[in-house]
Amino acid sequence: xxxxxxxxxxxxxxxxxxxxxxxxxxxxxxxxxxxxxxxxxxxxxxxxxxxxxxxxxxxxxxxxxxxxxxxxxxxxxxxxxxxxxxxxxxxxxxxxxxxxxxxxxxxxxxxxxxxxxxxxxxxxxxxxxxxxxxxxxxxxxxxxxxxxxxxxxxxxxxxxxxxxxxxxxxxxxxxxxxxxxxxxxxxxxxxxxxxxxxxxxxxxxxxxxxxxxxxxxxxxxxxxxxxxxxxxxxxxxxxxxxxxxxxxxxxxxxxxxxxxxxxxxxxxxxxxxxxxxxxxxxxxxxxxxxxxxxxxxxxxxxxxxxxxxxxxxxxxxxxxxxxxxxxxxxxxxxxxxxxxxxxxxxxxxxxxxxxxxxxxxxxxxxxxxxxxxxxxxxxxxxxxxxxxxxxxxxxxxxxxxxxxxxxxxxxxxxxxxxxxxxxxxxxxxxxxxxxxxxxxxxxxxxxxxxxxxxxxxxx
Numbered sequence: 350x351x352x353x354x355x356x357x358x359x360x361x362x363x364x365x366x367x368x369x370x371x372x373x374x375x376x377x378x379x380x381x382x383x384x385x386x387x388x389x390x391x392x393x394x395x396x397x398x399x400x401x402x403x404x405x406x407x408x409x410x411x412x413x414x415x416x417x418x419x420x421x422x423x424x425x426x427x428x429x430x431x432x433x434x435x436x437x438x439x440x441x442x443x444x445x446x447x448x449x450x451x452x453x454x455x456x457x458x459x460x461x462x463x464x465x466x467x468x469x470x471x472x473x474x475x476x477x478x479x480x481x482x483x484x485x486x487x488x489x490x491x492x493x494x495x496x497x498x499x500x501x502x503x504x505x506x507x508x509x510x511x512x513x514x515x516x517x518x519x520x521x522x523x524x525x526x527x528x529x530x531x532x533x534x535x536x537x538x539x540x541x542x543x544x545x546x547x548x549x550x551x552x553x554x555x556x557x558x559x560x561x562x563x564x565x566x567x568x569x570x571x572x573x574x575x576x577x578x579x580x581x582x583x584x585x586x587x588x589x590x591x592x593x594x595x596x597x598x599x600x601x602x603x604x605x606x607x608x609x610x611x612x613x614x615x616x617x618x619x620x621x622x623x624x625x626x627x628x629x630x631x632x633x634x635x636x637x638x639x640x641x642x643x644x645x646x647x648x649x650x651x652x653x654x655x656x657x658x659x660x661x662x663x664x665x666x667x668x669x670x671x672x673x674x675x676x677x678x679x680x681x682x683x684x685x686x687x688x689x690x691x692x693x694x695x696x697x698x699x700x701x702x703x704x705x706x707x708x709x710x711x712x713x714x715x716x717x718x719x720x721x722x723x724x725x726x727x728x729x730x731x732x733x734x735x736x737x738x739x740x741x742x743x744x745x746x747x748x749x750x751x752x753x754x755x756x757x758x759x760x761x762x763x764x765x766x767x768x769x770x771x772x773x774x775x776x777x778x779x780x781x782x783x784x785x786x787x788x789x790x791x792x793x794x795x796x797x798x799x800x801x802x803x804x805x806x807x808x
Contacts, residue, residue, distance in 0.1 A: 385513060389525050392566040394466045394496040395441040396515040396523065396559055399450055399473075399487075401458035402434055438516035438559030439463065439487065440568060442500070442598065446492030448473065449594055450558030451573055452483045463489055466523055477601040479608035482593055482677070483543065483573050486601050498560060501567035503590035503678075504664065506530055506546060514550040514572055514586065516559025526551040528584075530569075535587060536670035544674035545587035546570045552586030561588040568594070592678040599680065611676040611683075611702035612731060614645025616741050619668050620657060628657055629693035635659035636669055642741050644706060644731050650698040652689060659695075660688035676702060707732040712777040713749070720791060720808050721784040723753035726766065728777055737763045740799070746774055758806045760793065767801065768794040 437454030441447070448463060455461055461473040471489040478485040489495075510530045518524050528550030535545040548561060552572050561570045570588030577583050600608055617636040625633045635657040641648040652658075658666060661675045662685040679685050679702055687698045708730035716724045726746050727733060734743055748764045766774045769783035770792050795802045 385525070385527060388513065388562075388564065388566055389515075392498060392513070392560065392562050393515055393523060393525065395498045396466070397439045397441060397448060398464045398517045398523065399437045399439045399448075399454055399558060400434070400462045400464070401437070401455045402460040403458045436517065436520050436555050437557045438555065438572070440558070440560045440571060441495050441497040442568075442594070443497055444493065444495050446471065446473075446489030446495055447497075447598070447601075448487040448489060449571055449597070450485050450487060451571065452478055452480045452485045454485070454558045455487060456480060456485045461487065463487070465495075477597060477606055477608060479597065481610075482589060482597070482608065484571065484589060484594065484597050484608070486597055498562065498566065498568040500591040500595050501563060501565075501569055503546070503569070503592040506533065506563075506569055506590075508533060511564050512548055512550055512569060513562050514548065514552050514556060514559065515562065516552070516556035516572060518551075518553035518555040520555055524556075531584075534667070534671055536668050543573070543587070543589070544593075544670045545573070546590055548586050548588060549584040550586060551584070556586075567591075570594070590674075590678075593674065596678050596680055608677075609681060609704050610673070610735075611679065611681055612645075612705035612735060613647060613672065613676060614642035614705075614731065614741070615647050615652075616640045617658070617669055617672075628655075628690065630657060630690055634665070634667060635690065636666060636672060640741055642731060642734075646700050646703065647687065647698075650687065650700045652687070652698060653691075655691070657690040658687060659690060661685060705731040705735040714777045714781060715750075716780070716784050719784045720789065721755065721769075721780070723751060723755040724748065724760070724780075724784075725750035725752075726777055726780050729765070739763065739765070746777055746780055754808060758791070758793075758808075759804045760795065761797070763797070764802075765796040766793065767796055 435454055437450060439448040439450035442449050455475055456478040463471045463473045471492055473487040473489050475485050476488050508530050512528060512530055514526045528548050530546060531549045532547030535547045536543065546569060552575050556572045559572045560568055561572055563569050568591050570590050571594060572586060572588050574587045576585040597608055615638050617638045620633045620635050620637050622633050624637060637657045638652060638654050640654060660666065661672060662679050664675055666672050666675060681702055681704055683702050684699055685702060687700050689696055711728050711730045713727040716722055727749050729743050729745055729747050733747060734741065737747060743765060746766045748760055748762055748766065750762060751760050766780065768774050772783050774780055789807050791806055793804045795804065
């Protein structure tokens with residue numbers, strides 16, 4: 350009987366399909382259970398290693414690192430320059446050599462070298478960089494007929510999907526790790542202004558800019574950040590959604606060298622359970638508007654403070670970061686539907702998306718003579734609010750540049766000038782008059798980060 354059992358087992362083994370080298374991308378759960386190798390063979394050649402250098406200016410100071418004296422001697426010491434190296438990954442998105450990576454890998458680099466899996470090397474230059482989204486698009490010089498990844502619609506991604514993370518962790522060479530999509534629409538203070546897809550596929554330093562791909566070999570997102578206490582992967586990694594990657598490529602194709610976002614001109618906060626009850630909403634959903642700029646396109650569409658935005662461009666929104674993401678992927682010039690709740694009833698408005706406008710009456714001024722020589726200022730408008738990250742309610746005159754000896758005064762770009770030598774400042778002309786009337790001693794009142802400061806200095 351034992352011999353018969355052995356024969357049955359042997360016959361069953363002989364009847365199994367024979368493996369060949371002609372493997373294809375897994376098309377079913379059973380095939381996925383066997384091996385990721387065909388998928389890796391398809392996707393990995395489109396993921397590259399990036400070696401970047403940049404020159405960092407600094408000063409040799411005996412007070413460097415001192416928690417107390419260093420703040421008073423920031424400009425003390427001999428000027429120096431050092432080379433800072435960074436290591437990361439990138440994803441080829443076009444056969445002609447378009448590569449997407451992270452801003453924190455290549456955004457300020459002066460020398461970029463890209464190495465493919467077949468060991469070919471290319472020099473590259475940044476053609477569009479955006480620090481806020483942490484994306485940077487590169488163009489490889491002299492590249493053609495390269496393998497590349499197709500983009501997947503981020504809104505189709507579901508929690509629980511199998512994914513692979515491909516990159517160059519710790520500089521050990523291209524590495525593949527597997528996991529699932531463990532969360533969507535992730536945003537928090539620890540992640541900055543970003544809006545991410547979360548994965549438990551191990552992502553480590555050096556994976557930045559690499560690919561998060563699905564089981565069809567399509568790009569779901571660009572790996573960008575992790576939350577860790579050890580410096581290595583704890584299974585909490587974040588990728589920038591492919592929809593935002595696609596919009597960056599669209600703007601690059603239009604000739605933009607920086608990413609331009611539609612301007613909302615609003616501020617708000619996520620609705621919690623207590624707020625939902627007060628607002629007459631059956632559950633916590635959406636964001637309630639606290640403030641709207643007079644030129645806000647949402648205000649022009651009829652929204653007012655206290656309205657709760659629950660859907661934007663057909664997608665639910667539950668955080669300010671999600672609203673900004675939806676605007677960014679929609680793009681300039683698009684008309685989007687906004688569903689909001691007012692007085693317990695749903696309403697719909699159409700909002701035309703545009704960049705933050707520059708006021709026709711805005712005045713910019715460079716002071717070239719007198720005690721404030723080297724100071725550049727401008728009247729605040731929506732364009733400056735966005736460019737300098739000012740509060741939505743900011744008014745008056747803001748510093749746009751500080752050069753020459755005045756740079757040692759303590760004034761900085763983005764400071765709002767409230768007064769000079771006891772004279773109130775509301776317009777650029779007020780600065781001109783103060784500069785002409787001043788002597789060697791100066792007292793300047795500023796608003797910086799919500800705090801009022803008074804700087805005293807002599808020139």
